Each structure stands twice: as C-alpha cells, then as structure tokens.
Amino acid sequence: MTYHRPVVLSFSGHDPSGGAGIQADIETLISHQCHACSVITALTEQDSSNVKKLIPQQAQDVIDQANTLLNDFPVKAIKIGLIGHHETASAIHSILLEHPHIPVILDPVLAAGGGTLLADEQLLQCITEQLLPCTTVLTPNSEEARILAQQNNLADCGKILLDKGCDMVLITGTHEQSDLVKNQCFQQNGNTETFNWERLANNYHGSGCTLATAIAALIAHGLDPFTAISEAQEYTWNALQAAYHPGKGQYNPDRLFWKETVE
Numbered sequence: 001m002t003y004h005r006p007v008v009l010s011f012s013g014h015d016p017s018g019g020a021g022i023q024a025d026i027e028t029l030i031s032h033q034c035h036a037c038s039v040i041t042a043l044t045e046q047d048s049s050n051v052k053k054l055i056p057q058q059a060q061d062v063i064d065q066a067n068t069l070l071n072d073f074p075v076k077a078i079k080i081g082l083i084g085h086h087e088t089a090s091a092i093h094s095i096l097l098e099h100p101h102i103p104v105i106l107d108p109v110l111a112a113g114g115g116t117l118l119a120d121e122q123l124l125q126c127i128t129e130q131l132l133p134c135t136t137v138l139t140p141n142s143e144e145a146r147i148l149a150q151q152n153n154l155a156d157c158g159k160i161l162l163d164k165g166c167d168m169v170l171i172t173g174t175h176e177q178s179d180l181v182k183n184q185c186f187q188q189n190g191n192t193e194t195f196n197w198e199r200l201a202n203n204y205h206g207s208g209c210t211l212a213t214a215i216a217a218l219i220a221h222g223l224d225p226f227t228a229i230s231e232a233q234e235y236t237w238n239a240l241q242a243a244y245h246p247g248k249g250q251y252n253p254d255r256l257f258w259k260e261t262v263e
Contacts, residue, residue, distance in 0.1 A: 005035040006076040006220035009069060010213065011062070011092055013042040013054075013082035013109075019252045020206030021082060025213045027255040031235075032217035037073055039065045041092075042084030048205055049249030051112035056085035063091045070099060076220035078102050079213050080131070082109040082118060089126035096134040103136040103219050106166075107212035110144050124148070133165030137225050139212045145171045158186030168225050172211070174199075185229055195230070197237050204240050205250035211236040 008029050015021035022038050029036040039062055045053035069075070078096070083089050096104060108127055110119040119127070128148055132138065138161055142154055148164075149157035154171055161169045173182040181197040214232035219225060242257035254260060 003033045004221075005033055006217075006222075007035045007037055007073045008077045008079060008213070008216050008220050009037045009039070009066065009073070009075045010079045010216075011039050011041050011066070011081065011083070012079070012209070013044055013084060014040050015044060015046055015206070017047050017205070017247065019048055019246075019250065020209050024206035024209035024253075024255070025079060025081065028210050028213040029217050031255050031258070032214065032221070034217045034220055035073075037069045037075065039069070041088050042082055044082075046112065047249060048247030048252075051116040051118065054084055054116075054118060056088055059085075059087040059091035062088055063095060066092075066095045070095070075099070075102055077216040078104045079216040080104065080106045081209055081212065083123060083127070084118065086120070086122035086126045089123055089131060093126070093130035093134065096131070100134075103216075103225070104131075104134050105137045105139065105212050105216040105219070106131060106135045107139045107208050108144050108148060109208065110147055128164055132161065135166045136168065136219070137212075137215055137229065138166040138169045139172065139208065139215065140169070141172045141208060142175045145169075154184060155192070158184060158192070162186055162188055168229065170211075170215075170229050172208070174207070183233060185226070187226070193226075195233055197233065200237075200240050200243075202240075202243060202245075202251045204243055205252055207236060207240060207253055210239055210253050210255060 010025040043055040145157040149160040169186040183195040218228035239253035242254035243251035
C-alpha cells in the first residue's frame with residue numbers, strides 16, 4: 001500500500017536522551033505518515049530530567065540547510081521548536097519571509113521541563129517581533145504565554161499574542177492548578193474554544209513537541225488549523241496516557257501507541 005506522505009520541515013534542537021526535540025518531532029511525523037525534514041537549531045547536553053548545556057548552531061548553517069531542503073522538497077508545513085539563540089531566530093525569520101505560503105507551527109520553548117532557561121531577552125524579542133507575525137498556530141504552555149505576552153490572565157495573553165500576528169493561539173494548561181487540563185484556543189475571528197482533558201499523573205518529556213508537531217502534520221495533510229488543533233490534542237493525550245519511563249526523570253510519550261502490542 002502506498003501512502004501520501006506530505007513533507008514537514010522541523011527546526012528544533014537535538015535531545016540526546018531521545019525524549020524531546022528533533023527525535024520527538026520525527027516520531028510524531030512518522031506516526032502521522034509524514035516525511036520529516038529537519039534542521040538542528042541547537043545541540044544540548046540533557047537527560048530525562050533537565051537540560052544541562054545548550055549549544056546553538058551557526059545561523060548561516062541553519063539558513064543553508066533549510067534552503068537546500070526547501071529547494072528540493074514540497075514542504076507543506078514548518079514546525080519550530082527550540083531555537084536557542086536570537087541569531088537563529090532571525091535566520092528562521094528570513095526563511096519564513098521567503099516562503100509565506102507555508103503554514104508555520106511555533107512551539108516557543110523557553111525553558112526545559114527541569115527549569116533551565118532556554119531563551120534570553122534578545123531571543124524573546126526576536127520571537128515576538130519576527131516569528132509571531134509569521135505564525136499560523138502558536139502553542140505555548142501557560143507559563144510561556146505569560147512570558148511572551150507580559151500578562152498574567154491567560155485570556156489577555158491569548159488576545160495579545162493574536163495582536164502580535166499569530167493566526168491562532170493554543171495555550172495549554174498542564175502547568176495550571178486545576179482538576180482538568182484546560183487548553184484554550186484563541187482565533188483571529190474572536191472565537192475562543194476551551195478543550196478539557198483528564199489530568200494524567202506523571203511529568204512528561206517532550207509533550208509540547210509532540211502536540212505542535214502533530215498539529216503541523218495534520219495541517220500538512222490538508223486539515224484546517226482548528227481541526228488539526230483538536231485532533232492533535234487527542235493524539236497527544238493518548239501518547240501521554242501510554243507513556244513509558246526509560247530513565248530516572250520524566251516519562252516519554254509513546255508516540256507510536258497505536259502501533260504497540262501489549263504482551
């Protein structure tokens with residue numbers, strides 16, 4: 001059987017522990033029958049608990065790699081994860097300006113799950129001024145949304161981030177103190193949708209990568225952004241419910257849960 005495999009280009013960091021970053025993106029894209037192209041924005045030293053060191057790649061190398069891929073492949077969606085340095089953000093911005101027809105899904109990775117900060121003020125400025133106006137779907141968690149919008153109320157954050165140029169903003173609620181996880185989707189037409197999900201027991205490594213990449217994959221398959229957002233959340237929740245524990249820290253989402261067999 002032959003499958004149509006739309007191409008998704010991911011800009012993301014390398015996680016040597018295999019839980020997040022480019023590995024998470026590739027697993028998610030394979031799970032959605034997409035072809036994964038990738039540009040590594042940063043190397044890291046990290047384990048399943050935290051990031052210990054961030055090693056940004058050269059901005060010109062990011063540009064060269066991306067242009068080589070875009071000149072060869074019919075990319076249907078671009079996913080952006082860990083950026084690591086403001087020069088890298090500006091490099092990605094220059095690429096997006098040359099391909100305005102490609103949908104962009106941005107997961108603003110500002111801190112590691114263990115708490116290590118992964119974005120300084122210069123990078124935050126580049127994200128808000130350069131990347132948000134090019135973004136189709138922004139997927140911050142509640143803490144990232146507050147940092148980017150400089151507001152505490154999440155409804156205000158959503159509106160401010162829309163005003164900065166995003167077409168849609170999905171603020172995830174796993175960091176909030178609530179019985180259910182409430183993910184709020186804000187749209188340019190003024191509509192707001194809240195998705196309620198059962199809160200799972202563990203802490204997970206790469207859940208944000210999984211969600212954003214699933215949205216990118218579904219958009220690449222032709223779904224409209226809102227439908228992609230809805231279906232990607234279900235996929236991510238199921239991956240988290242089936243998570244496994246390979247190291248001493250956080251759990252890994254099982255992004256191939258639908259394929260696994262229980263012995």
